[in-house]
Amino acid sequence: MKRLDKIVNMKNTCAAYGDFNGMHRGHLKIITELVAQAKKRGMKSVVISRPAKEEILTNEDEKAYFLERAGVDVLISCENEPDLLEQAIQTIGAKVLVVGENHKNLENVKVTANNAGIEVIICEPEKEDQQIITTAIVKKALIDCNFEKVTSLLGHPYIIIGKVVHGKALGRTVGMPTANLDTCETKLKPPSGVYATSIYVDEEHLKAMTNIGKRPSVDNFDYVTIEAFILDFDRDIYGRELVLEVQRFVRGVEKFNSLEEVQQQVQKDIQKVRDFLAA
Template identity: 40%
Template sequence: MDWIKEKYCSIEESCIVAGNLDGLHLGHMAMIDKLEEIAGQRGLASALLSIDRDNAKSGPKCLTSELEKLLLLEDKKIDALISLDVESQDIEAALLNKLKQLGVKVVVIEKGDDQLAIFQKYADMLGYDIVECEPLTVDGQVISSARVAEAVLAHDYELVEKLLGRPYSIGGRVVLGKQKGRTVGMPTANIDYAANKLLPPDGVYGVITMIDGIPFKGMANIGRRPSVDDFDYITVENFILDFSQNVYGKILMMDLHAHIRDVVKFNSLEEVQEQVKQDIQSVHNKLERKFAQYKGEEI
């Protein structure tokens, strides 16, 4: 699948899935299945027209960055992920421009989506069909990006997985940090996440990361680090357990599965080291069943 962020692309006739696709929850994935079906039947290129909110200064935080969408969709039969940055331009003008460039013949979108009226406005003029998909429900309520965000912030990872059909992930390239974790025997992979990414509340988390097809448990610190420094910036650091390879420069996705504890300021290095030992044991205990699933083992 191509990732297209520039103005123009080579697609001439296409079927697209559009609308608020943040989170790629089960409702979105059902629309993508419909996209693949229609594109295959009509011999059209298939594309996901995504609103890029990675660096948005207003509105809600994004559940899935554009890079995360690309990684999550790599097994789908989609020709292109087209990331449309509308932060500095009118969204209607930007969508109209893409509809013309892509030679759109079919638009797949969820009923009631905020962008639906824009696509209806230009359907006759540009000669494309609109396929409206019914929203999906879980526990009697419609699946929505807002509902996923609420569950993430409430540490309700069981509900998150029911809404997404997978765990909530944080992805990005591993960059060089201050290497303070090494001083407590905890070298971490620092994830360069999207600036507007929705992060869970500051704390320590049990995560699982796939590296070259192999799952690894991890203890992630998300948020500020009062025991290390007084800076106000937020970091996402993953201490990958039972792992010693160099991952600098790699793109990693870590799946959140358990909230271990909130951030605490410790008074000494010894206190930090003792707590790290306890946290690692908690990660092993809480992730035992999930980790077995990743490895394909029967529970």
Template identity: 30%
Template sequence: MQITSSLDNLLTPTAIALGNFDGIHRGHLEVIRPVLASDNPALYKTVVTFAPHPQQYFTGQPRQLLTPHHERAIILERLGIQQLILLPFDRELVKLSPQEFIDRILACQIQAKFISVGEDFRFGNQRAGAATDLVELTAQIGIQTKIAPLETDGDSRISSSRIRAALLAADLKLTQVLLGRYYSIVGTVVGGQSIGRSIGFPTANLQYPAEKFLPRQGVYCVRVDTDTQTQLPAVMNIGKRPTVNGVNTTVEVHLLDWDGDLYDREIIVYLHHFLRTEQKFADLTALTNQIQADCKAAREFFSS
């Protein structure tokens, strides 16, 4: 899949899903599906999103993302998307009127022939354009636009903010319902202090994007995909390792009944079940005993 933030190097013409798509949850999938269903082989199946996130641009504050762009690209490619356009969200883009955004960006540069957006999509200077305006204005220049209705789970709308709240509460069942998949963390395995190895539980220390939204700190049952194997059962700790006087938040993964070298390799960790909160133990012996109990609980969870 092509990933680009340059509008001078695009695969065109396109059928596009347009929006923020942080999380690529079930609501986002309803916007993306019409593009995947396009039966015109001449149109590149494309997702157009914004970088940085509009809220980050307007507030000036860094925004934690459920799916940083690399992780988002992995998910979209598996769905069948051929191109991800990271549209620079800058002063020049913000100044465009709804009509200018359509004419300059969508029609001229992206060469969209089909557009799919969510019901709550807004565009143009001061968010002046609504999804219904996009339908009307694009129809005048021969572009078909489809509006996907808001997706709900019962009476509540599925949203990235609800997913964040569920993750902070370690409610992985609700998270999975809202996403339509397990929440994941993508990162590269790097060297650590080897404390886990010294007590018989070697861990893969995950270097993840600084903007990645992490769930509640604690211990999780997870499954891991490497570049050669998939769905390996494991235990993951997210936290500051208070027993060894840690300061920075780390993500460490211990693969159950597995031996190998993961250094410098990218892995994907899927969160299945929350075991316990992180705690400080009296010494390494007490920590070792608890890790043994965590591994036993994880094996029981995955075998049930």
């Protein structure tokens, strides 16, 4: 899949555009229809994404992760385009637009596209318990640590993509060196706590216990870290990009009085993670 940071001249494309902040089942339905229509008509499938500036569920790298797997040909991420619809019609040569039925500007999309002779394909929204799936509903489930619901709403586990960076190596003091994951500041992180997670390094699937949040037992710094202790793994992966899937909430943040207490709790947490991921 080709990635661009501005709209460029193209011909004969099938396009979808919007924030796609969440890549939930409703978004994925639009993308699946986009790819199918493009293949059917011999066109390129193009997604025009407007990156959100507020706290986000899915950043541009994560959108690209899902779109590439769905078979999209081009992802254009552009923050400053004044009118993406007009740009899509005039510049990328869109012959077909695929949009969701609950698009906030649906009537304007239909009128503008019809005036330009562009076919509009409208996708019905996806629902969960008779309620239309929205990014806001996914965020609430995430904040509530209801990861079974999060996965159901998204159609996939909640992911965090980032590079492994050097931390303070404090995990080694409790016998568990961790991979410190760096991601964008606006990425919405799960509430502070310990999680059972899956990790992919170049498509290799690994299991991990991941701590998200501050570390009251080891330092007093006021920032959130994402530290993954990968089970049964001892290779150097500094600088590598990881895809981390959050599977289950294990426990919240606790402050321990001694290194021995931390080590004992770590062993309990590891066993819970093994049990969760083996189920």
